[in-house]
Amino acid sequence: MNIIRYQNQGLSDLxxxxxxxxxxxxxMDRLFDRSLGPVFRTTGSLSRWAPALDVYQxxxxxxxxxxxxxxxxxxxxxxxxxxxxxxSGERKQEKKNEQTYRTERFYGRFHRSVTLPASVDGNKxxxxxxxxxxxxxxxxxxxxxxxxxxxxxx
Amino acid sequence: MxxxxxxNQTLSQKPTEQRAYVAPYVDIETTESGYVLYAEMPGVSRxxxxxxxxxxxxxxxxxxxxxxxxxxxxxxxxxxxxxRRVYELDPSVDAGKITARIDxxxxxxxxxxxESVKPRRIELE
Numbered sequence: 699m700n701i702i703r704y705q706n707q708g709l710s711d712l713x714x715x716x717x718x719x720x721x722x723x724x725x726m727d728r729l730f731d732r733s734l735g736p737v738f739r740t741t742g743s744l745s746r747w748a749p750a751l752d753v754y755q756x757x758x759x760x761x762x763x764x765x766x767x768x769x770x771x772x773x774x775x776x777x778x779x780x781x782x783x784x785x786s787g788e789r790k791q792e793k794k795n796e797q798t799y800r801t802e803r804f805y806g807r808f809h810r811s812v813t814l815p816a817s818v819d820g821n822k823x824x825x826x827x828x829x830x831x832x833x834x835x836x837x838x839x840x841x842x843x844x845x846x847x848x849x850x851x852x
Numbered sequence: 853m854x855x856x857x858x859x860n861q862t863l864s865q866k867p868t869e870q871r872a873y874v875a876p877y878v879d880i881e882t883t884e885s886g887y888v889l890y891a892e893m894p895g896v897s898r899x900x901x902x903x904x905x906x907x908x909x910x911x912x913x914x915x916x917x918x919x920x921x922x923x924x925x926x927x928x929x930x931x932x933x934x935x936r937r938v939y940e941l942d943p944s945v946d947a948g949k950i951t952a953r954i955d956x957x958x959x960x961x962x963x964x965x966x967e968s969v970k971p972r973r974i975e976l977e
Contacts, residue, residue: 750930756923763919765894765930767957802877803892815926830894830957831919 747789747804753812757844760814760836767830768803774832778820783834784811816842873936876914876959884971886945886964893935894957895919900934901959903952910939910950914959 751764764785766774774787791805818836825834879890893901893914900915914935941947946966953960 751927752919752925752930753927754921754923755926759922761921761923763921763930765957767892767894768890769956797882799880799882799887801879803879803890804877812927827956829897829916830892833919833921 747806747808748810749785749808751785751810751812753814755815758838760816760818760838762812762832762834762836764810764832764834765830766808766827766832769827769830771827774827776823776825776834778818778823778836781817782811782813783836784809785832785834786810818842872933873913874931874933875937876912876935878912878937886962887942889939889959889961889963891935891937891959891961892957893954893959896935896954896957896959898954901952901954903950903959903961905941905947905950908941908943910941910961910963912937912939912959912961 749764749766751762754761754763762783762785766785766787769787769789773789774785777784786807786809788807789805814836817839819839822837823834825832827833876891876893878892881888881890889912891912891914893916895916896914897916902911902913902915904911904913912935916932916934918932941963942965944965945963949964951962
């Protein structure tokens with residue numbers, strides 16, 4: 699018996715097919731009073747969590763924007779190695795007394811690496827986390843900035 | 853599996869404005885006193901949240917602006933759409949007592965069940 703029927707907008711037919719299986723599985727779990735375990739949870743946990751990110755380029759800097767809702771800024775690790783920016787961390791699932799009816803969100807460790815097309819100044823990187831969005835601004839190293847080269851007649 | 857097509861028909865008959873939305877990921881928890889929904893809406897601030905109940909339907913909407921960033925986009929994975937998801941509300945939920953808050957892109961909606969519906973012990977006379 700469905701307690702809440704749901705309508706999804708913007709999902710493909712394939713996703714809706716998965717959702718139906720997930721509801722069936724959850725109902726069977728409740729019937730047998732146990733969970734099948736993390737491997738058989740909803741489609742979310744079958745794949746490792748890879749947050750979506752966008753990369754912007756300006757003449758003086760790169761900006762990387764990553765969607766990471768529901769974290770505290772201490773839980774996000776940022777590092778730069780050989781021109782590769784790595785964003786990682788872990789989103790912990792709080793174990794509450796309440797019963798989970800449906801899980802779609804991704805939990806656990808996440809890890810994204812971005813190879814930047816030019817070298818950046820590691821000392822001047824600034825990162826902010828607001829509304830669940832991480833924004834990392836990486837100023838280009840001096841030698842990477844576009845320069846005008848004068849041609850002399852000689 | 854007729855319900856899938858029936859749901860689609862219902863949606864298209866609704867007079868919604870022609871705008872594309874993406875459905876946020878939502879975790880649902882049940883408690884003795886009701887439900888709690890956790891919806892992921894990165895990039896949505898307090899002003900962009902719209903939670904409404906109408907005709908037994910709960911609508912979660914989060915409007916967001918594209919990120920204000922200098923420069924040219926050279927790699928995109930995000931979908932710059934606003935969020936929307938509709939749930940048919942369990943009739944035992946007390947719509948007047950629904951609360952919502954947003955924190956770092958997570959919209960938490962608490963749906964308490966009406967007092968009269970909660971399990972209770974009947975005393976013998």
